[in-house]
Amino acid sequence: MIRKYIPRIIVIMLGALIVFGATNAIAASNTVPVSHKIEQNTALNANNKKPAACSALTLTAIIQCPTSGGGICTGTKNSELILGTVGVDIITGKGGTDCILGGDGDDEFNGNAGGDVCIGGPGDDTFKKCETVIDP
Numbered sequence: 001m002i003r004k005y006i007p008r009i010i011v012i013m014l015g016a017l018i019v020f021g022a023t024n025a026i027a028a029s030n031t032v033p034v035s036h037k038i039e040q041n042t043a044l045n046a047n048n049k050k051p052a053a054c055s056a057l058t059l060t061a062i063i064q065c066p067t068s069g070g071g072i073c074t075g076t077k078n079s080e081l082i083l084g085t086v087g088v089d090i091i092t093g094k095g096g097t098d099c100i101l102g103g104d105g106d107d108e109f110n111g112n113a114g115g116d117v118c119i120g121g122p123g124d125d126t127f128k129k130c131e132t133v134i135d136p
Contacts, residue, residue: 046081046099053134054081054099054117065089071105079114084121100130109133 042048046059063082065073071087077095084091084103091100092110100109100118102125109118111130118130127133 050081050099051101051119053119053132057097057099057115057117059099060096065091071107075100088123 046062049062050057050059057079059081060078061076061080063073063075063080065071065082065084067085067087071085071089073082073084073089074092075082075094075096075098079096080093080098082091082093082098082100084101084105084107086104088105089102089107090110091102091107093100093112093114093116095112095114097115098111098117100111100116101121102109102119102123103121104123105121106123107120107125109120109125109127109130111118111128113129113131115131116129117132118127118134120127120133120135122136125135127135
């Protein structure tokens with residue numbers, strides 16, 4: 001009885017071998033054209049993450065407001081991209097020309113009169129000493 005199935009098994013194995021060999025031959029004949037593209041790695045920094053409204057500013061750092069501690073966030077004397085949270089934030093720019101993004105919540109922006117761009121979000125935002133205010 002087993003002898004009856006041996007020829008069938010051999011035929012199935014030969015068929016599988018032919019399909020496998022044909023697949024490898026087709027894959028080996030495919031070529032990928034040379035693109036001459038040089039791999040470029042661009043570091044993420046404040047200048048390539050800033051929104052279009054801040055395009056005229058040269059920023060030196062990114063400050064992310066902490067999500068704990070009431071969303072109190074303070075910049076430094078440098079020009080920075082300051083990112084608020086989804087909650088209520090009190091953001092102070094300090095020195096430099098800052099780009100301040102509030103996010104959701106009722107945020108308070110204190111630009112500190114350095115030519116800061118303050119961009120609000122959903123919620124009832126208040127703005128103090130911001131040269132440019134964007135409140136959608």
